[in-house]
Amino acid sequence: MPNQTTEVDSYLSVDPDSTIDPFLYWREEKRFPNLRKMALQLLAIPSTSSESERVFSVAGAVFSPKRMRLSLERLQDLTFCSINTKIYD
Structure with a gap:
């Protein structure tokens, strides 16, 4: 069997x-x-968690005391819309 060199080697x-x-x-x-x-x-992965922190912050604002009865799906939809509206404005 010949000595095969891998890409890593x-x-x-x-x-x-x-x-x-x-x-x-x-x-x-x-x-x-x-x-x-x-x-x-791997190099495309952001090196900070700032984006996930932003999502949690927006979700916290959406899920306010006046909106405690929101379903998970509605919370996700409203959070998605809120984040994407800010990005494309």
């Missing part, structure tokens, strides 16, 4: 350039297609 043997932006590197990189796809997916 090949990538680890490359001398890294620490001055390049990781997103730019993986956007242009063609030698490691599977690692490229995974890296771009």
Whole structure:
């Protein structure tokens, strides 16, 4: 059985350039297609939880004492509409 090198092994043997932006590197990189796809997916994840905090804040405002009888579906719909209206205004 021949010695097969995986993409990970090949990538680890490359001398890294620490001055390049990781997103730019993986956007242009063609030698490691599977690692490229995974890296771009991971780099797209926001590094903070500010968006989820915003959603909880809006949901808290929607679910006020005067609206305690809202169903979960209605709360989700109103929160979704509130957030998306602010984004596209």
